[in-house]
Amino acid sequence: MRVSSYQDDHFDVVIIGGGPSGTAAGITLLKRDGISVAVVEQSDYTSFRIGESLSPGIRPLLEYLDIWEQFKQEQSLESFGSQAAWGSDSLQGLDYMFTLHGPGWSLDRRRFDRMLAESFRQRGGTLFTKTRFIRCEQISGNDWAVYVKNPDKTFRIIHCQYLMDATGRRGTLAKQLGATRQIHDHLVGVGRVGQLPESTCLESCIQVEACEYGWWYTAPIPGNRVSVVLMSDADIVNRMKAAQSKQWNRLLNGLEMTSNRISGVTFVDTPKVFSSFSSCLQQVGGKNWGAVGDAVASHDPLSSTGIPHAIGSGVHGAIVALSALLSNGGLLESFKKSIHEDFYQYLQTHWKYYQRETRWTDSLFWKRRCTPISIDPHTVIKNVECSTEATYFDSTHLSNHLYEQLLGICQEGESIHNIVNKFSDIHPQLPDQKIILGIQELMFSNHIKTDNFNMLE
Secondary structure: OOEEOOOOOEEEEEEEOOOHHHHHHHHHHHOOOOOOEEEEOOOOOOOOOOOOEEOOOHHHHHHHOOOHHHHHHHOOOEEOOEEEEOOOOOOEEEOOOOOOOOOEEEOOHHHHHHHHHHHHHHOOOEEEOOOEEEEEEEOOOOOEEEEEEOOOOOEEEEEEEEEEEOOHHHOHHHHHOOOOEEEOOOEEEEEEEEEOOOOOOOOOOEEEEEEOOEEEEEEEEOOOEEEEEEEEEHHHHHHHOOOOHHHHHHHHHOOHHHHHHOOOOEEOOOOEEEEOOOEEEOOOEEOOEEEOHHHOEEOOHHHOOHHHHHHHHHHHHHHHHHHHHHOOOOOHHHHHHHHHHHHHHHHHHHHHHHHOOOOOOOOHHHHHHHOOOOEOOOOEEEEEOOOOOOOOOOOOOOOHHHHHHHHHHOOOOOEHHHHHHHHHHHOOOOOHHHHHHHHHHHHHOOOEEEOOOOEOO
16 A cells, blocks of 8 residues: 655644535634644535535525625525425425525535535635545544545545544444444435426426325426435335336326426436435544534435534534634533434424325335334333244334344343343444334234233323
8 A cells, every 4th residue: 555644744623524514614613723624525526416405594604604695696596495295195385394484595516515615725724635534543642643545546644633524424434433323214315317498497496295105306406407306215215126217217207296397307317326314423522533414413305404404513513623622622512412402303303294194104114204102111021922933024113133133132021111221232323212113013013922012192
């Protein structure tokens, strides 16, 4: 391995990931005189990037970053609302899931990300593009050695005092440092960008249409184009072969409102699959490192909070980094509390929103999101079916492998509460809700029996 290391490759902060959260963090750090910052970005900002809508709450954040005026000039396609066939087969006006007032924007996401990156560079930041993070290690004192792969395939060592993970849902840095990420679902998007006919002008709003296997959304983007995306679980997409162009088209044509809206649109690209699961880091940072954006907590695209959350957490994470560099680092705990409280509130809203759709109660996609927890945690197990064939059933919330493990730790006389704690110790990446729903499913399928199936009111 050829390694190139230069004397000037030392920064106060190195941010891994140059999306909105990473560049927002970098711009915030540069507001403080004397702080040197580098962003390591794997792309060159030319490839397809999903995330076409921007909720109204973004304005104060962009004003804080001093890029609001530039944003208005570059992104002029306002979106005054959205429409959804959700819970019924007719379109209804729908405000943003969290932000209820004012217009939003339909984005050219690549241009938006480039604008943030260039703003970071123009203010004195160092931007490494087409550069891939390999690994990191702590060396003498408080310094980090960050190993990256350059565009010419050589390797570079960058030294810094503070590391920030802005690598999105992959959470590459946090994973390497042993942080636990709880993943609440396996939602993915399968999207394409199409060109509208010159004579067609699409209404400047987002349209959502629910279906048996998930939901679709269409969003106009600058250049008389439209983004069309199917949202479903990864296993459902694989089973339906929905990432193949022919099948994707067939599914799209089966949706009356969505297909009518984009009649005449030409697609030249193949469907692209991207992760959209909801997740949250249990350790949002540690000694001289922290995570921001989707790397610290990720939301369902239905919430329209992705980019505002990314930028907001990037700003907050930068302030935490400054605290670590310039004082005792006491802000990390408050950052953790803020992230976890925000994510808890997000989950409550997410649950209520999906409860509105009741047309496909037996569909796997909707059962995973709408099944309530109805078992009392103090319920005690009376009998366990120990047959090796017991867990081969049409499971909903956990894989058959996990069900086998879960059944294996269930014992007569044990309370549901204790079983959840034991299984959580083995699989800390699983939220308690999923484990409880798994136990509940084993009860409903008679793999576990109790003296009295205590139901929550």
